Structures are given as C-alpha cells and as structure tokens.
Amino acid sequence: MLLPEAFRHRLARARHALFMIDYDGTLAAFRARRDLAYPDGGVREGLERVIASGTRLVVISGREAAEVSSLLGIAGLEIWGCHGAQRRTADGESFLPSLTAEQQNLLAEAETRALPVLPEGTLERKPLSLAGHFRSLPPGARAEAARDLRQAWEPLVGDDGELRPFDGGLEFRFRRHHKGRAVATLIDEEREAVAAYAGDDETDEDAFRALRPSDLAILVAESDRPTAASLRLRRRDVPALLDEWAAIGEKRREGKR
C-alpha cells in the first residue's frame, strides 16, 4: 500500500474524490525532445481506471493543455495547462485567460532578449510564458545558458513578470499563473471532496501549499529534498498509486449498489 492508512480510510468513506496530478516528471520520464515525452507504462490505464472509479481527475501541467492531451491520448480527461491558468474540460473545450497589452509587450521583449543568448531550438513559446530549455545541451553548456538567460530576463522581473526555475530550464511567467491557484480553485469547486495532488517539480510546491491539511501532497522524486509534501514516492510507483486509488473508488461504488 502506498497511500497513508488514515488517508485511505477517508478516501474509502468519501462521497467525492479529487485527484490532481502533474505531467512531466510524474506521469512521463524527461526526454530531451519534449514532443516525445509519452507517459510511462501503465499510466494511461491507471488514469482511465481512476476516472472510471468516480474520481474527478485533473492533470495540471506547465505545458499547454492540447500538448498534454495529445501525449496522453485519453478521451474525456480534464487538463489544466499553462501551470493551471488554462482550463480544458473533459469535453475538450479550452479556456485561456487573455494577456493585457502590457503583458504581451513584456513577453515579446523577453523573447527578443532570449533569442541571442539561447542555442537554436531551446526556447519554448507558450501562450502565457516562455521557457528556456537546457536539457538537450552538453553538460558544460547548461550552466552558461542558464546564467545568460537569467541575466537577459532579470531586468524584466517586476510586480507582474517573474523568473521560475524548473527541472531542466528557466521560465519567464506571470506571477498570477501558478499551480497553487489552480488547486485552490478546484478545491473550492469540490469542497466536499477528499483531495490529493502529486508532482515532482519546484512548480508543484505551489500546488502542495494550496492543499488543505486533510488533503494529501505527494512528491514524486527519487530522493528526499525540502518539500511541502508529506509523502514521497518514486515515479515508478505512480502506476501502482493510480491503481490503488482506483481500487478504493471501485469498492466505494460497489458498496453503494
């Protein structure tokens, strides 16, 4: 059993369940080619089983939702992309907040500053942010690219724009778009639900901190590190975690019949 016993009991008795989970580094291994980061074995089946067991399952990713959707290829999956600012419903309808003219100018300026310092093909343009990726660079060039990009973007940091490191890169984003906000919104929509969030990265710490004390924050990591999560699992444990969660829901459903 991977879930703490007290949480298992709460989940077994819950009338509503909410499971929020990150994509890269949690459901899929990191790859130098972002378009090839397909889910690990057993993940698709596990997610489908969780949904069928009656849980509201939401994937919350730094990527645009459509990318996660095409990598996962699961019909009827709710995905909140762009660090949770973009909402894609289970029906595939997508809602993206618009940027102000000032924000659009800031993003354009960030792109202008990034292009001369980043090797070709390492800047990812997203609807609400820009991410510089260092994973595909030779080890010796990574620190240099990270330093140069930080220096290029630092003058743009202010009340609105911020720099956030993530596993393998650095992102220029807007402060109000973060996973903690998405989690707070979902919990507000599902006040009665027993909830959990699982993720691996620095950006997932925002999500952990937005949970209620009775919810479960799961860090997916190979070794310990400072975190707001109370449980740590390895990525290879994730399919079993999904199965365990689904089995509890299935039992709850059988009990209701």
Ligand SMILES: O=P(O)(O)OC[C@H]1O[C@H](O[C@H]2O[C@H](CO)[C@@H](O)[C@H](O)[C@H]2O)[C@H](O)[C@@H](O)[C@@H]1O
């Ligand atoms: O919030 P997540 O679902 O964890 O997304 C975080 C970022 O994931 C992607 O980048 C990461 O995965 C790539 C594929 O394995 C890898 O090449 C890169 O080094 C990783 O940082 C995605 O490209 C970003 O937009 C997401 O913010």
